[in-house]
Amino acid sequence: xxxxxxxxxxxxxxxxxxxxxxxxxxxxxxxxxxxxxxxxxxxxxxxxxxxxxxxxxxxxxxxxxxxxxxxxxxxxxxxxxxxxxxxxxxxxxxxxxxxxxxxxxx
Amino acid sequence: xxxxxxxxxxxxxxxxxxxxxxxxxxxxxxxxxxxxxxxxxxxxxxxxxxxxxxxxxxxxxxxxxxxxxxxxxxxxxxxxxxxxxxxxxxxxxxxxxxxxxxxxxxxxxxxxxxxxxxxxxxxxxxxxxxxxxxxxxxxxxxxxxxxxxxxxxxxxxxxxxxxxxxxxxxxxxxxxxxxxxxxxxxxxxxxxxxxxxxxxxxxxxxxxxxxxxxxxxxxxxxxx
Numbered sequence: 147x148x149x150x151x152x153x154x155x156x157x158x159x160x161x162x163x164x165x166x167x168x169x170x171x172x173x174x175x176x177x178x179x180x181x182x183x184x185x186x187x188x189x190x191x192x193x194x195x196x197x198x199x200x201x202x203x204x205x206x207x208x209x210x211x212x213x214x215x216x217x218x219x220x221x222x223x224x225x226x227x228x229x230x231x232x233x234x235x236x237x238x239x240x241x242x243x244x245x246x247x248x249x250x251x252x
Numbered sequence: 253x254x255x256x257x258x259x260x261x262x263x264x265x266x267x268x269x270x271x272x273x274x275x276x277x278x279x280x281x282x283x284x285x286x287x288x289x290x291x292x293x294x295x296x297x298x299x300x301x302x303x304x305x306x307x308x309x310x311x312x313x314x315x316x317x318x319x320x321x322x323x324x325x326x327x328x329x330x331x332x333x334x335x336x337x338x339x340x341x342x343x344x345x346x347x348x349x350x351x352x353x354x355x356x357x358x359x360x361x362x363x364x365x366x367x368x369x370x371x372x373x374x375x376x377x378x379x380x381x382x383x384x385x386x387x388x389x390x391x392x393x394x395x396x397x398x399x400x401x402x403x404x405x406x407x408x409x410x411x412x413x414x415x416x417x418x419x420x421x422x423x424x425x426x427x428x429x430x431x432x433x434x435x436x437x438x439x440x441x442x443x444x445x446x447x448x449x450x451x452x453x454x455x456x457x458x459x460x461x462x463x464x465x466x467x468x469x470x471x472x473x474x475x476x
Contacts, residue, residue, distance in 0.1 A: 171335075175336075192431050192432050204440065238413070
């Protein structure tokens with residue numbers, strides 16, 4: 147792509163993605179006040195977070211890759227079961243993955 | 253509320269440092285430093301940014317690049333609809349909130365229990381990721397591959413652990429556990445088949461179906 151075409155691509159994609167974000171914020175609030183929508187919204191939150199865990203743990207672009215992230219997530223789960231604070235959970239997982247990779251695995 | 257801020261800062265660091273990878277990749281794909289920064293500052297959604305430079309690097313058309321980035325941005329519409337009633341902002345602040353609506357800010361925000369903590373979590377994470385992500389994109393674009401791989405520091409695992417810690421307290425009910433299990437299965441099955449960003453949308457769709465067809469709150473949920 148020429149610089150001009152690249153700039154156009156960058157700006158058009160930015161406008162489109164901002165419009166998508168704003169559209170969500172402009173959904174009328176009374177649509178969301180219904181009891182069933184509230185309940186569904188709570189479940190959507192759980193599904194989004196669970197899905198992000200999966201994608202971040204085994205996703206690598208458009209492939210499933212099992213590497214040091216998997217045992218690191220297991221370490222995080224144990225820490226959570228032991229009621230460790232959020233920051234400790236995150237640091238332990240990073241340390242586990244970094245340590246395994248330093249040892250040449252994953 | 254202090255917990256929400258701490259969570260937001262942890263997630264900001266883990267995510268922001270990843271900007272190095274994007275900056276380096278974008279320059280290799282053929283964008284210059286200014287274009288890379290414009291994309292990162294104006295589009296500001298990691299998945300869409302990686303997708304756009306991926307299409308450019310592969311020699312794809314501008315239409316394909318914009319379409320792929322937009323497709324991955326659709327989940328931010330859903331995020332906006334979920335966080336907007338919790339944030340209660342109008343005017344330019346609403347536009348700013350929309351710009352900062354990404355995986356991480358939504359995840360930390362909605363994981364909180366009370367409205368003040370939701371706002372603290374969303375804004376801390378949104379602003380924190382925006383500042384660090386863009387700073388490290390610039391560093392990556394200028395320094396290229398010389399800074400090394402953020403994975404060596406375990407930052408990818410840190411982000412996964414952060415999302416797990418955020419969903420953990422929400423698994424108290426049976427219905428939530430069932431939805432989480434379905435989301436895990438659907439996401440894992442779809443990762444190899446569809447572009448990044450769509451598995452999350454599919455998992456949300458499953459939750460919407462469960463929410464709409466299931467009975468009203470059972471007693472164990474009515475108290476929450």
